[in-house]
Amino acid sequence: GESVGLHLPTLSVQEGDNSIINCAYSNSASDYFIWYKQESGKGPQFIIDIRSNMDKRQGQRVTVLLNKTVKHLSLQIAATQPGDSAVYFCAENMAQTGRRALTFGSGTRLQVQP
C-alpha cells in the first residue's frame, strides 16, 4: 500500500550545525504534510506543516521543503541544540481517501553531539 517513509533512521549532528531530516512519500495524491517531534517517553509534538500548493514554509528555526516532483519532504533545523535531540516523524494526509486522519512515517532519530 501507499506509505510515508524516511531515508535515514539516525542522524548525528554537532551542536550549532544545521540538521536536515528527509522523508519520501509514495502517493502523489498526498497534499498535506506535518512534521512531529517525539522526545523519549512523550507523545509527538507538532513542529510545522505544509500544503501541497507550497514549496517551502518557515517557522522558528525550522523550515520544511516540499518537492512534489520527486515526492520528497525535508525538515531543516537551524543551529541545532541539545534540546532538539528526539525522533522526528513526517505524516501525511491524502485527500482522496476521505479519511480525516494522518498516516505517519517510521521516524528518524536526531542525536545532537555537544
Next chain:
Amino acid sequence: NAGVTQTPKFRILKIGQSMTLQCAQDMNHNYMYWYRQDPGMGLKLIYYSVGAGITDKGEVPNGYNVSRSTTEDFPLRLELAAPSQTSVYFCASSTDGPRGGQPQHFGDGTRLSIL
C-alpha cells in the same frame, strides 16, 4: 492546561483479559484519535472520532473498540488482550481534521504489555 490526559500510564495484562484505556481532553476539540506505536516504528491509527457519537475505523482497528459519548472523552477498549497488542498507545485531539491546518495534540501515552 491539562491538554490530553491518558490513564493509566503503564499496564500489564494477561492474555485474554480486557481493559479500557482512558483519554480525556479539556480543549473542546471535536476530533479525537487513537494510535498505537510499536518499538522503532511510527504511529498507526486505530480509531478516530469527528465528534460525540461518531467514530470510524483507522488502519488497524481489529481487536479494539471505541465510544464517544461526550466531547471530552474517547476511551479505547481491548476485549481479549493478545500479545500482538503489546504497544504504546497514544490519544490525540484536534479542533479540526488534518486538512484544517490545526495540529493534533497528543497525550503522553499508555504503555501496555500483554503477557
